[in-house]
Amino acid sequence: xxxxxxxxxxxxxxxxxxxxxxxxxxxxxxxxxxxxxxxxxxxxxxxxxxxxxxxxxxxxxxxxxxxxxxxxxxxxxxxxxxxxxxxxxxxxxxxxxxxxxxxxxxxxxxx
Amino acid sequence: xxxxxxxxxxxxxxxxxxxxxxxxxxxxxxxxxxxxxxxxxxxxxxxxxxxxxxxxxxxxxxxxxxxxxxxxxxxxxxxxxxxxxxxxxxxxxxxxxxxxxxxxxxxxxxxxxxxxxxxx
Numbered sequence: 001x002x003x004x005x006x007x008x009x010x011x012x013x014x015x016x017x018x019x020x021x022x023x024x025x026x027x028x029x030x031x032x033x034x035x036x037x038x039x040x041x042x043x044x045x046x047x048x049x050x051x052x053x054x055x056x057x058x059x060x061x062x063x064x065x066x067x068x069x070x071x072x073x074x075x076x077x078x079x080x081x082x083x084x085x086x087x088x089x090x091x092x093x094x095x096x097x098x099x100x101x102x103x104x105x106x107x108x109x110x111x
Numbered sequence: 112x113x114x115x116x117x118x119x120x121x122x123x124x125x126x127x128x129x130x131x132x133x134x135x136x137x138x139x140x141x142x143x144x145x146x147x148x149x150x151x152x153x154x155x156x157x158x159x160x161x162x163x164x165x166x167x168x169x170x171x172x173x174x175x176x177x178x179x180x181x182x183x184x185x186x187x188x189x190x191x192x193x194x195x196x197x198x199x200x201x202x203x204x205x206x207x208x209x210x211x212x213x214x215x216x217x218x219x220x221x222x223x224x225x226x227x228x229x230x231x
Contacts, residue, residue, distance in 0.1 A: 003155070032216075034214075034215070034216040034217075036214075036217050036218070038218075040156075044223075045206055045222065045223055045224055046148075046156065046206070046208075046218075047221070048211075048217065051211065051214045051217040052214050052217065057219065087155075089155060091156075093215075093216040097173075098172070098173065099158065099160075099170050099172065100146075100158040100172075100216065101158060102148075102155060102156045102158055103155070104155045105155040
């Protein structure tokens, strides 16, 4: 099962918005509304930011939002803050055989 | 507080066996799938598979099937990831994570990770 495709890097200035894409296939992203996004800081465990395409867990700022169109999911971070820097990974349910697949990760830099 | 606490870093040689652990607390351990995720040095996250502590049902990624084994000890609320014969390519950070209570395919709480270093 191939990983989902994410851009290796993204950046923005404080206060700006940035969108990270995650492209899969009809067997994963396109077939199910089970896309999640995780933030990871160096040496730390991933943290859930978005689940089921566009839902935010309690405690995650509403600056973070998710969406999906066809086989591509997106994470948008509005009003960028310094603490938003880190690696972001998408993941999707991929059916009962392969079950789940991650994207390759995007390093977000706040300029 | 819901927590997953993993065992400490390991340094092993190729061919040796290893078992690392992930202890859950603050929730009903047997009711939520535990997923294992690998992160090789400088690389992204990889879904290895999962185990249901209630009955030890497992799902393995095809990429890891046959090379690792998941198990649980319900009495200790602990899940395990084990290798019978390590390879240098198993050098990585390994995370456990629990399934969310509100979304079937979401991992809402993660362990801190266990670093495994295998020398050849």
